[in-house]
Amino acid sequence: MKTLCIGFLFAAIAVCAGAPESQLPCDLRETSHGSVCVCNSSYCDYLEQPQLTDSSQIVVISSSKDGLRFKKTTGSVTDGKPLTVEDRPFTDENFNAEAIVVDQERAWLQLANISQRLFINASTRSFRITVAREHKFQNVSIFGGAFTGSVSHLIEKLPQELQDHVYKSFYHPHGIAYNAVRMSIGGSDFDLEPWAYNEWPRNDSQLSNFTSLDPRDLLKIEQLNRLKAVGQLDELKIMAAAWSAPRWMKSNDRWTGFGHLKSEYYQTWALYHLKFLELMRAKNMPIWAISTGNEPLNGVIGFFFVHFMSMGWTPWQQAIWLSDNLGPAIRNSAESKVLIFGNDDQRYTFPSWFRKMRSARNDSLTYLDGLAVHWYWDDLVAPQVIEQAHAEMPNKMILNTESCIGDKPWQTHGPELGSWQRGESYMRAYTQDLRHYFNGWLDWNLVLDEQGGPNYVKNYVDAPIIVNATSRAEIYKQPIFYAIGHFSKFLPPQSVRIETRIQGQLNAFTQLSVVGFQRPDGSVALIIYNGQNLPVDVALDDSQRGTIHLRLPPRSWHTVLYK
Ligand SMILES: *[C@@H]1O[C@H](CO)[C@@H](O)[C@H](O)[C@H]1NC(C)=O
Ligand SMILES: *[C@@H]1O[C@H](CO)[C@@H](O)[C@H](O)[C@H]1NC(C)=O
Ligand SMILES: *[C@@H]1O[C@H](CO)[C@@H](O)[C@H](O)[C@H]1NC(C)=O
Ligand SMILES: *[C@@H]1O[C@H](CO)[C@@H](O)[C@H](O)[C@H]1NC(C)=O
Ligand SMILES: *[C@@H]1O[C@H](CO)[C@@H](O)[C@H](O)[C@H]1NC(C)=O
Ligand SMILES: *[C@@H]1O[C@H](CO)[C@@H](O)[C@H](O)[C@H]1NC(C)=O
Ligand SMILES: *[C@@H]1O[C@H](CO)[C@@H](O)[C@H](O)[C@H]1NC(C)=O
Ligand SMILES: *[C@@H]1O[C@H](CO)[C@@H](O)[C@H](O)[C@H]1NC(C)=O
Numbered sequence: 001m002k003t004l005c006i007g008f009l010f011a012a013i014a015v016c017a018g019a020p021e022s023q024l025p026c027d028l029r030e031t032s033h034g035s036v037c038v039c040n041s042s043y044c045d046y047l048e049q050p051q052l053t054d055s056s057q058i059v060v061i062s063s064s065k066d067g068l069r070f071k072k073t074t075g076s077v078t079d080g081k082p083l084t085v086e087d088r089p090f091t092d093e094n095f096n097a098e099a100i101v102v103d104q105e106r107a108w109l110q111l112a113n114i115s116q117r118l119f120i121n122a123s124t125r126s127f128r129i130t131v132a133r134e135h136k137f138q139n140v141s142i143f144g145g146a147f148t149g150s151v152s153h154l155i156e157k158l159p160q161e162l163q164d165h166v167y168k169s170f171y172h173p174h175g176i177a178y179n180a181v182r183m184s185i186g187g188s189d190f191d192l193e194p195w196a197y198n199e200w201p202r203n204d205s206q207l208s209n210f211t212s213l214d215p216r217d218l219l220k221i222e223q224l225n226r227l228k229a230v231g232q233l234d235e236l237k238i239m240a241a242a243w244s245a246p247r248w249m250k251s252n253d254r255w256t257g258f259g260h261l262k263s264e265y266y267q268t269w270a271l272y273h274l275k276f277l278e279l280m281r282a283k284n285m286p287i288w289a290i291s292t293g294n295e296p297l298n299g300v301i302g303f304f305f306v307h308f309m310s311m312g313w314t315p316w317q318q319a320i321w322l323s324d325n326l327g328p329a330i331r332n333s334a335e336s337k338v339l340i341f342g343n344d345d346q347r348y349t350f351p352s353w354f355r356k357m358r359s360a361r362n363d364s365l366t367y368l369d370g371l372a373v374h375w376y377w378d379d380l381v382a383p384q385v386i387e388q389a390h391a392e393m394p395n396k397m398i399l400n401t402e403s404c405i406g407d408k409p410w411q412t413h414g415p416e417l418g419s420w421q422r423g424e425s426y427m428r429a430y431t432q433d434l435r436h437y438f439n440g441w442l443d444w445n446l447v448l449d450e451q452g453g454p455n456y457v458k459n460y461v462d463a464p465i466i467v468n469a470t471s472r473a474e475i476y477k478q479p480i481f482y483a484i485g486h487f488s489k490f491l492p493p494q495s496v497r498i499e500t501r502i503q504g505q506l507n508a509f510t511q512l513s514v515v516g517f518q519r520p521d522g523s524v525a526l527i528i529y530n531g532q533n534l535p536v537d538v539a540l541d542d543s544q545r546g547t548i549h550l551r552l553p554p555r556s557w558h559t560v561l562y563k
Helices: 150-159 160-172 217-233 263-282 315-331 352-360 384-392 421-436 479-488
Strands: 027-029 034-038 055-064 071-076 094-103 107-113 126-140 141-148 181-185 237-241 289-291 341-345 372-376 396-401 440-445 448-451 464-467 473-478 495-504 512-520 524-530 534-541 547-553 556-562
Touching: 034 160, 034 440, 034 479, 055 479, 055 547, 126 512, 126 524, 141 237, 141 479, 141 512, 150 160, 150 217, 150 448, 150 464, 160 217, 160 464, 160 473, 181 217, 181 263, 181 440, 237 263, 237 396, 263 315, 315 341, 315 352, 341 396, 341 440, 384 396, 421 440, 421 479, 421 512, 421 524, 440 479, 495 524, 524 534, 524 547, 547 556
Parallel strands: 126 534, 141 181, 141 440, 181 237, 237 289, 289 341, 341 372, 372 396, 396 440, 448 464
Antiparallel strands: 027 034, 034 473, 055 071, 055 556, 094 107, 126 495, 464 473, 495 512, 512 524, 524 556, 534 547
16 A cells, blocks of 8 residues: 655645756656655756845745655744645556555545546644754864765766765755764675775884875875865865774784784874875875774674674773874874864763763863764763763764664665655654764764665665665665755754754654754754644744744745844
8 A cells, every 4th residue: 555644735846947057956756665856967956045135034944755856935023914835746657646644533434546646635743843042162163974895886886977976965055954974984784895004014103105095095085175166165164083903903913803003002102193294195185083983882892783893991991092003193293283082972872971081081072172973873861961961071073973774683784765764864863863962973984875775894885865776877865865954954064953843732753843043144043844744834933033923734844044
């Protein structure tokens, strides 16, 4: 049975004809799990940054399960009329929709002939969202994804025009305006094989053979230069992290498994990081920040199920290395301005990881500029642990530095092409983190192939854009891409979170969320998520604007912009 959630199906006409090339709509294609936007060498969807012409204007950018992707609706704040976001009409004439509309009290099964479409008056819910602009929280300044070896390899296979569409879609203001990438120092799990610098000669504590970057880095640098040009970026913030040292530095002489850095190589491992920073700067691709190492617990407790490059650290050992070796090596060098982030592991290690570090070396945390979190096991612990870490270290940035879906035993390992649910997972996670002091978010692989790789240990996962590696002629923008974009595109650096609250008949099942920001130009951006199969009426109560009424379709998310 084809299940479909019918909301208010007002006839809406997509205005596409004559749109400028910077503003092409999504070429929507139905897929196994929903729908994707298809780009080829000559066509890709973009949206110019909406301009607020006067203080009475309100712009709502919307995406929905039924097929809206960055649809722009414009209205007036002052005319008192509700602004209705119209969902996408069905276009298939032969489509017999069977719709199930469910809310907590009632459910309907509706057989509809699409040409005599039924308008179901599904008791629209009403909520009030209060926006208190004067109550400000953290700045939000960093959005990006990872330029892994797999990403570099896949992009290289595409024709130049399609490569440029990948870069433009992610980094240009008409795309989703990312400003950062994460990359590995040496190899990571998303590579064609494990690798590190100076694998040979062994036991070479002076790293005499680490005199140049690897050819894989040179390819990435070439690609990143193109990305910067196509994305029109003045500055690309690069965050780097090592997954593992060369095997000879490790207790187990292996890429993975239970193993740690031999203590006689602590200074060598600090030098290894410094050399990487110097060689990248020499190629005019300076690194903005590093972390103390990717997912240190993989080599301590995670090795039962992690089979890719990893190196174990306990917080006590890492504090000693940071305080005695890495910290001084960086701060006393020409790379002293490079930021250092700690942890780079799951939320459940917060804040105790840092307390343990402090107990081993009381100055170790002073070397850290930021705290890095991976989202994978967020469901295990509430975000209050992040608030505790923020309360204990209020001047340190907090970034999410890795996220993807498909890593869990109960999930499809690899892309679910078109999955709205996976987009919704991102929407909920970004909203939650940004409501809890995060300064930004770096997603995992920018692109992957149809299988969710390439990956040398078959650890296939999903990505915001899937490349057709068979034809090399198309790329598919997933709902995940738009979920992230509803934040990254509309929150320029130095946007500051403001207080927002939902009021109404809320309970544990109400899938409705909001997070709000004041942008550097003073305008407000609210990201509102309606996860229900019902439309909602929202009364926005802004402390400076008064009340704005919105009607939002089922299963949709929105960025609301006004001055
Ligand atoms: C690219 O996509 C556009 C829009 O769907 C289509 O009109 C065009 O024919 C496609 N080009 C190729 C080469 O497939
Ligand atoms: C659908 O509705 C149209 C117009 O009312 C009608 O002509 C057609 O026969 C209907 N089709 C079915 C399968 O009921
Ligand atoms: C739909 O519901 C609203 C309020 O719940 C009511 O005011 C309106 O008359 C209803 N419309 C129809 C067509 O039944
Ligand atoms: C230095 O590393 C390269 C690979 O990057 C390797 O081919 C070469 O043998 C190494 N040199 C020594 C002396 O081990
Ligand atoms: C490297 O050091 C290890 C441990 O000290 C030793 O067993 C090994 O023989 C050394 N290898 C070389 C090539 O020197
Ligand atoms: C930090 O530890 C050192 C040595 O362990 C000690 O001398 C120093 O007093 C401690 N500093 C603080 C602020 O606790
Ligand atoms: C943004 O917030 C972080 C964390 O508090 C802080 O380190 C950084 O200086 C802030 N940036 C600006 C420009 O205020
Ligand atoms: C990739 O392209 C090939 C050839 O055009 C096509 O058969 C295949 O269905 C495409 N893959 C996806 C996931 O759409």
